[in-house]
Amino acid sequence: MTGVSARDAEFTDYVSGKAWWLRKVAYLLCGDWHHADDLVQTTITRLYVHWPRVRAAENMDGYVRTVLVNVYLAERRSPWGRRMPLFDGGEETPGAEDDLDSVLDLRTALAALPPRQRATLVLRYYCDLTVQETARTLGCSQGNVKSQTARGIGHLRRLLHGYADSFSEEGQP
Amino acid sequence: MTTNENGLGAELRELARSPAPPMRVDIARAREVGRRRLWRRRIGGLLSALVVSGTLAVGWTVVSGGPERVTVATVSEGTDPLVAYASFGWLPDTVAGVSYVVGAHGDQVMAGGPGMRLILSMYAPDDEPPVESGHTALSAQPVNGRRAYWITADPADPVNGGDAYLRWQVPDGRWAELHAYDMPEADPRPTMLRIAADVTVGTRPVPLPLHISSVPADFEITEVHFWRPAMQGDGAWELMIFYAADGGRVTLVVSPEGSRTVSPRGSCMAEAGLELCVTVEGKMPESLAAIGGPEALLRRATLLGMDEREWTTRVIG
Incomplete structure (x- = not known):
């Protein structure tokens, strides 16, 4: 051909x-x-x-x-x-309710991250790229990838604990 | 939810497996659009070479330099933070509203409907129409008696494959541009010419749905986004006014009450069917803290309701 x-x-x-x-x-x-x-x-x-x-x-x-x-x-x-x-929370997503809450929490939390931080986490932890490969993909230094990763993880933790807290409060009598 | 580094990978994989609608990716369309782009590049390069060599001249073709855009709308430190220098008049029924995005990230006046976009721009005064390198200006029907051109990468296609540009001269010698894409009509030219004929060029403060008696003196306005319809939620519109002060960013968001699908952040008030939220990102400006924080701004604000005839161009002061 x-x-x-x-x-x-x-x-x-x-x-x-x-x-x-x-x-x-x-x-x-x-x-x-x-x-x-x-x-x-x-x-x-x-x-x-x-x-x-x-x-x-x-x-x-x-x-x-x-x-x-x-x-x-x-x-x-x-x-x-x-x-x-x-993600604006308005999309209907059918599925098993057991797993859905945690999945939606993560989706909401990811949406709150700045775009490069989000991309860094997706490349590192979903695509399983090394720091070096991630840096090459994003066109930045390895140090930048490390700092974005640390900030992104920290940001996610704060957000997800925030959601957990708000759910706990809603559950109070 | 773990969010430890080992768990995050598993959670992302789980998220990527969440139920999804049928995929809309169209490989045939990617090939077709890609082929068209390749073809335009080749033709553009060929035409440029022919014009440079003097072999071919089609309309007005520029082979170097770029047209000089001038502001179509801007942020203002005056009583109205949003000022337009060109405004749409008649628009098709399919248009849901006119949006303004002005400030640090560029200035745009846009109208949109389902999928379609109409974007209004202005260029510096010149005897000839502004034309980018590799593009051609094909004569169009005059707009209000003045010269007009279709700007296209393909001299055989005035509407440039559906990504159409109409430029026409306005009375002060500047050039206005109407950029339209994803129009419902097979041939959008008659609609574009009608829209262009009703565009008004001139300074016009845009009426907004709130009044604030004053903001701290060091508040510097950086951006105004007035989206119609709202970009989030199902509201008819959403207004965002961004200020910078003392290393922090203060944002005012006004929208019809209950129209936002994202829970409002910051300090909020509701009045006359509208909602105003004030958020502070970064450092709280000392001048804002001194007057009582975001709540003080809310107390200084009056929301003017859904009836646009009641809106004001005296927004601040």
């Missing part, structure tokens, strides 16, 4: 296999499935435009993950993005 058709076929194969993974990472970044789909759509469109560079990358998945994170961070920097709601 050559030319445009080869590009299309390779692109389609790769993206078809990775779309669900990208969607989950995007969801953890933005906190909303519909918005996550938009982020993935923008990401894969950029991948298509730069496909020769993508397929030449030593670590294709890493390259693609970097594009997704950049799309997310760029959007959060834009005037529209800064005002675009992340």
Whole structure:
């Protein structure tokens, strides 16, 4: 296969296999499935435009993950993005109630983190990247990743304990 | 909830497994849009090269430098913190409202409906229309008798693949721009021309739904966001006024009462069907603490209700 058709076929194969993974990472970044789909759509469109560079990358998945994170961070920097709601608590999410509260707590707490802190935690703890890999993905120093991680974890703890406290208070007679 | 470093990974994986709606990602559309972008780049580069070499001249094509934008709306230290220099007039019924975002992160006047956006901008006075490198100005029907152009990366497509730009000269020699995308019409040009014809260019304080007798003297206004409809919740609008003072940030948020889906933060009051919340981020400014904190600002505020005819351009003072 050559030319445009080869590009299309390779692109389609790769993206078809990775779309669900990208969607989950995007969801953890933005906190909303519909918005996550938009982020993935923008990401894969950029991948298509730069496909020769993508397929030449030593670590294709890493390259693609970097594009997704950049799309997310760029959007959060834009005037529209800064005002675009992340999780606003209004989305209906069906599921088992036992697990749902803790999942929703974490989603709400993540939404309160600054975008780079949130991206750092998702890359370190969901994508299992090392500090060095995270720094490369975010285009920052390893020291910056370490400090963002520490702050992010601290921030999450405070937020989640806050929710726990407020739930306890609501439960008082 | 653990939030220890080992537990967080497991919790994130659990969150990523939470129930999700069907995926809307469209690989075919990504290919199509990507192909169009590649094609435009190639054509743009080719046209630039031809114009530079003198082989081709299509309308007004600029190959270097960028058009000079001028402010379309701004924050003001006067009695009205939001001043527009150009305003929409007639808009299609599908538009839910006109939003202003002004201040430190750029100035925008936007109108929007389901998916669609209309963005109004202004450019410095010039004899010729502002045109970016690699783009072409195609003659459009005059707007109020003045020259108008469709700015496009594709000389064969005036509406630029649905990401359409109309620029027209206004009486003082400046150029106004209407940028429209995701319009419902297959050909948005007639609607865009009608909108452009009713745009008013001139300084206009934007009426706002509150009055505050005074704010501390060191309060420096940094941004105003007036979203219609509200970006969060189901309200018809949401107004945010951002001040910086003494190393802290003070934000005033006004919205129809009960319209916000996120619990309001800070100190709040409700009046005339509206809600005002004042939040302080970072250091509490000494000048604010001296007058009694955020609650003192609330006591100085009057909310003017949902009837926009009652809103005021004398917001502060």
